[in-house]
Amino acid sequence: MNAAVDSGFIIQGGGDDAAIMEFFGGGQRAAGMTVTPETAMRLSAVWRCVTLIAGAMMCNPIGIYERLPGGSKKRLDDHEFTRFLTDEANDDTSGPEFIELQAMAMMLRGNGYAVIRQARNGVIHDLDYYHPARVTPYYSGKTKWYRIINLDGEVEYFDSSQILHFKGPGQTYDGLRALSTVEHHAQSIGVGLATRDYTAGQFERGLLTNDYFTFNGGISSDQRKDFKDYLRKRASGISNAHNPLLLENGAKWDRVTVTAKDAQLLELLAYSAVDVARVFGVPPHMIGETAGASNWGTGIEQQNLGFDRYSVAPHKIRVAKELSRKLFPIVGAKRSKLFVSFDDEHLMGADSKAISEYLRAALGGNQLPGWMSENDARRKTGLPPSDDPNADKIYSPMGHAPPGEPLVQPEKETGNAS
Known part of the structure; x- marks a missing residue:
């Protein structure tokens, strides 16, 4: 009863069934697998897509700029906020790591959060990253608030001006969060996880699922049980893969002529990787799937440029604009001359x-x-x-x-x- 009362506020404030299930350790079921951001990262294709985009954003130079007359801009390396982005966001997190963590949260859950910590005099001294599962946005009247649970169980409340909310594409029906990639593509990820676990189980069990044994004279239920125990001890696992079996009572070992190729497991694994790459907008060759890619040269080079322009750039703009509007808020109808931006000129360095x-x-x-x-x-x-x-x-x-x-x-x- 106490647990139900304590969680009532979360359920009322969240308005997102998937987020509630994740809070209590649940997740969506797809292809017989439980799909959550954590389990999704166990799939190599998801891991590579997420770390690739987050790593590209982390490596992209970012800084504070000033708008100059005529539409030009000037980088301010000596601005007090520059250290949050290039050196350290707080005592435990470097600037690049902060960008990477927020990017990973956006890729997996659609939302990344950070608290703008201020001293009594209003001076900002830290940007604290918070795992999305510990943050609950909600409306109080027309004002958006955020409920944060610290590691020690302490609960804090902040209005939207004190929270950096990095959103992915779209938003939920209540406007509190962006859409979760893993939640909306659980089926694609679940197929990959199920295929991986199925093939791994073949090695774990030693015998293939299409192996079978026949006994000319038949066997009793006790003999059947003893024989199953014998198989588990002698033939289960990689260490027993080459152990010979001793068959008695006219037993015969046979196999259904269905190979992994016939079951299209290899094709399914390849398709799953390409499908996940499609979800995250990553060229398949960048996650190691080169079956349908052109030779290294102009084709691959253009795909790499397209990856930054169409896959990474939208996330960079979302992060930069959220930092700009919270660190340099609009006063009245006048926007600040200072803003945060990524520098894309480094992209030419490799060419x-x-x-x-x-x-x-x-x-x-x-x-x-x-x-x-x-x-x-x-x-x-x-x-x-x-x-x-x-x-x-x-x-x-x-x-x-x-x-x-x-x-x-x-x-x-x-x-x-x-």
């Missing part, structure tokens, strides 16, 4: 040809106006600035000098061209 062509054009190659100085280019590639007095000037041909910049012309070449 030396692309980055060289980009920098050549940025420096004013082919006698066209440039938009980047030599030192700007050196910073992009991680090199120290040059001491050349012209290294901070932007090149422009005659008649195209940028406002406020001295005109820089190339020196005249002398001698024969080689």
Whole structure:
């Protein structure tokens, strides 16, 4: 009775049957398997998809930027909030780890949460990650609140301005949460888990399920029991896989001619991996399923770019915008000049040809106006600035000098061209 009373608030506030079941240790049944975010991560395809997207977000540089006139922006590496994103979100979690944890929560449960911890004077000093199972959003009137259960059992309540709520796509009918990927695709994940457990059971039991024994003279119920016990001891498990069986009373060992290939287990495993990759929007070759992929080259390269653009980018935007609106809230109708953003220029780093062509054009190659100085280019590639007095000037041909910049012309070449 006490348990029912204590859990009543959770049930009333949650409004999500799947979340309630998960809170009490339950989950959906699919293909004979219990599918929860934890059991789903036991499937290699789910593990790779989730860690791949979360890892891509963790490795993507993120920082605080200032809006400048003309639509440009300036990165503020010395801003006090930069340490939350690049160094440490709190005493136990680094900045990149914080982004990774939130991304994994979004992938599996659709929602990631963090508490914005403030001192008495209002100064933010920590961003504390909380497992989604310990957070319950609810409405009190028209205000959205969050109920948080700490590890020591202490319960805290926060309004929405004090909570970072990172949402995946869609939302539940009550608008409290985003949709859960695992909940909505439990069947696809359950098929993969069931197929994996079935094939693993073949090795565990030693004998295949299509093995059978016949006795010419028949056997009694006691003999049948003794024979089953004998099989378990002599033929069950990998360690007994090669032990010979001693058959008596005219016993004959036979096998139904249905192989793993005939049962299409291999095809089912491959299909399950591709189906899970489809759910998370990951190209199959990136999780090791290369059967239908093109050769390494332009096709794979374009898929990799598409992965970041169509699979990772939406999650990055959701995370950056939630950080921006909570760390730099809109006052009245005026938005802050500061915001959080990911820097995608690192994506060119793996393609030396692309980055060289980009920098050549940025420096004013082919006698066209440039938009980047030599030192700007050196910073992009991680090199120290040059001491050349012209290294901070932007090149422009005659008649195209940028406002406020001295005109820089190339020196005249002398001698024969080689």
